[in-house]
Amino acid sequence: MLLTETTIDPAEFLTGTGWEAKPEGLCKGDMCVPAPEAVTADGQLDVETIAERLGMALVSDSESGVKALGPESGGRALTTAVVPELELTDMDGNPFKLSSLHGRKVLLVAWASW
Amino acid sequence: MPGWQALHEEFEAKGLTVLTVALDLEKSKAQPWVDEASPTHPSLIDPTHVIDRALGIVNVPMAVWIDETGTLVRPAEGASIEVSPLRSAEIPEETPDRLKALLTEVKKMPDTAEAYRDAIADWVEHGADSAYALTPEEVVARSQARPPEHSKAAALFELGCHLFETVGKDAAVPLWKEAHALHRENWTYKRQAWTLESTAEGEPSDLMQEVGDVYGTSWLDDVMALGGGENYVVVPTLD
Known part of the structure; x- marks a missing residue:
């Protein structure tokens, strides 16, 4: 996910990465990683601490200061079989939440023009 | 795209939704393909490859299977339901060397189109009891390594x-x-x-x-x- 600051609101972090800050730590699906030092005094999340704890690469553009945080690493591409809440847009530009298809089987197919 | 739309129409009443996601940075490049297929299934665009990071997609076409509870039952894997015409095409003698070499490699790609299509049909029919629906542990273990x-x-x-x-x-x-x-x-x-x-x-x-x-x-x-x-x-x- 893209970032401009070194701290981030927990709700934004959840949307961007699928990881939720809970009392027991940072959680994704059924997996939790203790990270008491990741929460700042004002309830924000410290990006560098989390990046280190979860193996997320953090790169930045020196001109604009914009940063990108990669996904967790050090294991498999999937940390859990629970699908994170993904919000993409349809071809008309409307937001589409994957969770809107709960109750149905979904075959999610990646394709491209190239 | 027309193939995925046809699959959606075939299985929609049986509880399956096909969701196609275009990994195109430029929407204008994906649009003609979408227009041609006239999808009634959700057709999305993901210009920055969110699904690479979230689901482990590394090529196209690839797919994941998600059950009614929002749990993956198959990780990202090659997803083809039609045999590519390039596979059976003869490579004419006069084909330029580079193109000939490329077509030769395309022919070597493992073809699982028929078996994959049958597996989808089996899952739609039998749900969690399908031999192709994996447990959460298997799904995670079979996803690609992420160093x-x-x-x-x-x-x-x-x-x-x-x-x-x-x-x-x-x-x-x-x-x-x-x-x-x-x-x-x-x-x-x-x-x-x-x-x-x-x-x-x-x-x-x-x-x-x-x-x-x-x-x-x-x-x-x-x-x-x-x-x-x-x-x-x-x-x-x-x-």
């Missing part, structure tokens, strides 16, 4: 997409190049970047992707470097 360099590749690709939109292509190329080197098996990072060099405006995308001037490689050179067409697809294990 730290793949995380960095994902971050660089996304930052490159941001610079492409805000500054221009030249600003993005060095980041994409580094991403390609860090995660060589991710063809979506490569093919997306390469097509911006190898496809002329208004032309259909170029199979060859000869991008030596900018990226020092081509589709064929990278396929060969990774062991040939046999290794190009994440083959679904369907036994």
Whole structure:
């Protein structure tokens, strides 16, 4: 996910990465990683601490200061079989939440023009 | 796209929704394909490859299966339901060498179209009891490995997409190049970047992707470097 600051609101972090800050730590699906030092005094999340704890690469553009945080690493591409809440847009530009298809089987197919 | 739309129509009443996601940085390139298929299924666009990071997609076409509770029952794997006509096409003698070599590698790609289609039908019919529906532990274990360099590749690709939109292509190329080197098996990072060099405006995308001037490689050179067409697809294990 893209970032401009070194701290981030927990709700934004959840949307961007699928990881939720809970009392027991940072959680994704059924997996939790203790990270008491990741929460700042004002309830924000410290990006560098989390990046280190979860193996997320953090790169930045020196001109604009914009940063990108990669996904967790050090294991498999999937940390859990629970699908994170993904919000993409349809071809008309409307937001589409994957969770809107709960109750149905979904075959999610990646394709491209190239 | 027409094939996925037909699959959606076939199984929609039985509880399956096909969801197609275009990994196109430029929506205008994906649009004609979508228009042609007139999808009644959800047709989405993911210009910065969110689903690479979240689901482990590394090439197209690839798919994941998600059950009614929002749990994956198959990880990202090659997803083909129609045998490519390129597979059975004769390669004419007069074909230029590079194209001949490329078509030879395409023919080596494992073809699981028929078995994969049957597996989907079996899952729609039997749900969790289908032999093709994996347990959560199997799904995680069978997903691709993700070492730290793949995380960095994902971050660089996304930052490159941001610079492409805000500054221009030249600003993005060095980041994409580094991403390609860090995660060589991710063809979506490569093919997306390469097509911006190898496809002329208004032309259909170029199979060859000869991008030596900018990226020092081509589709064929990278396929060969990774062991040939046999290794190009994440083959679904369907036994």
